[in-house]
Amino acid sequence: MAAPSNLSKRHYGSNATYNPFEYSRGLAGVNVSLDVIITRVIYLSVIGFAFVLFCGRIAQISHAYLRQVTATSSNRREQKFWSLEQSTWWPWVKKHIMYAPLGKKRHNREIQLSSAISVGTLPSRFQTILISLYLTSQVVYCLFLDYAANEKAALVAELRGRSGTLAVLNMVPLFLLASRNNPLISILHISFDTYNLLHRWLGRIVALETVVHTAAWAVNAVDEQDFSDMLRRLRTTPFFSWGLLGTVAMVCLALHSPSPLRHAFYETFLHLHQLFAFLAFLGVYIHLQIDALPQKPWIIAILVIWVVERSTRLLRILYLNVSTTNGLTNMTVEALPGEACRVTFHLPNRASVPSGSHVYAYIPKVSWWMTHTTHPPTQQTSPLIISARAGMTRRLYNLANARPSHTLATKGFIEGPYGSHPANAPSYGTTVLFSAGAGITHHLLYTRELVMRAASETAATRQVYLIWSVRSTDHLTWVGKWMDEILRLPMRRDILVVKLFVSKPRRPGDIVSPSATVQMLSGRCKPDIILDEVLPGRVGATLVSVCGPGAFADEVRAAARGRIGKGAVVDFVEEAFTW
Known part of the structure; x- marks a missing residue:
């Protein structure tokens, strides 16, 4: 054993028993009291921010409710008060902060290095x-x-103690924000997509803090003896071995999660991600358990979050898909023109789907563990439209399309529905719903609900514009049945205007407008032109909603932002799932 250094002699005194591992295990040097203060500051700051955000949401919901109550019985002229901006600061906040992309326009449009690398x-x-x-x-x-x-x-x-404390502390929201049953979604009315983004960044922060924690330990371990002794302790001391497992798992999580790898090999990424997350939790849990460290309650909280969330998801799946009398869910996959599938789930139990909700589809024949997120176009979860892109959705389409009847029968399961909590649509006098491709399914339920409520005078809605952009007329067959049902609703002609934009029609004769309220147009949809046509004749406040590919959504966002602060009340909401 190496002789004590002069530094160690000063610390222990000439007659003290020398402990060469004083600063590489235990709490010597760790400022526990300051760590406690910092964790409480983080608690209070996060809770305070959430409370402010919650109060803001309550104010928005109350304002929308008041607008709906007063405008429901108002005619077009009487809704003028709600159509005009009453302040200068709030439109500025919406335009430059709340709805603003990071730069000029790009937000959900993917950054492609090549056709295969995103x-x-x-x-x-x-x-x-x-x-x-x-x-x-x-x-x-x-x-x-x-x-x-x-x-x-x-x-x-x-530094070792501080970084380790922060890493474990941040693991609690890291696991919470990744859950589909995150209670903050309904409490703060923030979409799962936003929480998923925060989850990714929290993961990077936890990985960095874990590496700093391990590196700080290694520095002292090497200084106390030597590098080979540090490695020996990693191999032979369970406390360090399990800690190393947690660190390695965290590093693996960070290294395999960048977008190019995540998108190129998503199914492999998902399986590895769950494995590394389990190993990270296991390593940290046993690491804290061995020395009974004060951060142990946090890791137990993570376990509780995980068990409750997974149990809730399992119960949702069992409730919808398993029946003692009707058996399990069967599904029929029909390949449609325009490379999409109509997937019909024959559920043993039925569930109503609120407007704006989404579900997760499990299709074991295509992938045992993968799910696909989609929006039911009706209030029953059985029929879904899934566009064939890559991976799971492409394999599903190819399987159905290869059958002689272009129809595949197999087993499947539905999880959901989950709400996205957008703005209170019935409180707006004018609603403009922009859709592209399969994004139309998100807006069909909204359209149906708003038209029916406007006809029955239970909403402020007086105008609904459904804008759908597709590549070819083949795509119109995807939702033809449900669109026909909407077009047959009472007073539909007085309330609803449908504009179908076909960017690549096969023949000029395919572009035919059935009526003034159902128009089919050739070319790309230009959101700024649409809004310039709608806003001068608007009734009440205007809601602009979009669901579609990232590039299209960014165009709609830019058009909506460009018209905020010019007198008209314009709110914007986007339905997106970025993974």
């Missing part, structure tokens, strides 16, 4: 502000050390 999407301006503030705070907390300490080892030990 870098992913950019966060919005508001999301970037939140992520930047939290990341900066974590750096400040990690570096807020007692630099006046005489011993380098004590300073490194303090």
